[in-house]
Amino acid sequence: KKIAVFASGNGSNFQAILDQIKLGAIDSEIGLLVCDKPQAGVVERAKSAEIPVFCFVPKEYETKADFEREILAALQEHQIDLVILAGYMRLIGSTLLEAYQNKIVNIHPSLLPAFPGKDAIGQAFEAGVKVTGVTVHFVDAGMDTGPIIAQEAIDITEEDTIEMVAEKIHQVEHSLYPKVIKELVSK
Numbered sequence: 001k002k003i004a005v006f007a008s009g010n011g012s013n014f015q016a017i018l019d020q021i022k023l024g025a026i027d028s029e030i031g032l033l034v035c036d037k038p039q040a041g042v043v044e045r046a047k048s049a050e051i052p053v054f055c056f057v058p059k060e061y062e063t064k065a066d067f068e069r070e071i072l073a074a075l076q077e078h079q080i081d082l083v084i085l086a087g088y089m090r091l092i093g094s095t096l097l098e099a100y101q102n103k104i105v106n107i108h109p110s111l112l113p114a115f116p117g118k119d120a121i122g123q124a125f126e127a128g129v130k131v132t133g134v135t136v137h138f139v140d141a142g143m144d145t146g147p148i149i150a151q152e153a154i155d156i157t158e159e160d161t162i163e164m165v166a167e168k169i170h171q172v173e174h175s176l177y178p179k180v181i182k183e184l185v186s187k
């Protein structure tokens with residue numbers, strides 16, 4: 001199965017997935033990167049790996065459906081089976097949800113349903129929880145809702161700074177997401 005990664009930022013999860021594909025641990029190929037921020041670090045990562053990139057600027061379109069129709073055309077052109085959201089900072093609309101039913105997954109840096117939305121790591125840290133973690137889930141129309149596929153917890157200790165918590169979360173993401181994708185593409 002061919003996957004597309006949607007990302008808006010640094011792309012450390014994109015890189016972790018790509019690395020596992022290159023190592024042969026995931027039997028798949030990243031056929032496309034979709035990015036809504038042309039300056040994002042993830043674009044350089046894709047280019048240096050010679051992965052096709054579809055970049056767009058959302059405010060150049062009147063509606064979400066307008067840019068999602070172009071994304072959908074790119075996904076179809078590249079024969080994408082599965083969509084992986086990795087730090088894509090917007091809600092998926094009905095155009096893509098209908099075309100890729102149960103074929104869009106997201107990673108979120110908390111144990112959902114706790115701390116959905118932006119800055120989940122900061123939210124958990126401020127709340128003083130002793131356990132947080134990472135969730136991989138199927139995407140529906142809601143914000144970080146949809147059936148949960150996998151979760152992994154980390155502890156927040158007295159000594160931890162928010163940077164240390166973020167580092168632990170990212171390490172878990174980089175191992176958990178490739179593991180889940182490996183399973184999904186083998187089905």
Ligand code: GRF
Nearest residue numbers: 009010011012013087107109
């Ligand atoms: C990750 O923490 C992910 O859980 C969240 O956005 C971040 C993306 O980081 N949805 P990166 O761009 O993969 O480094």
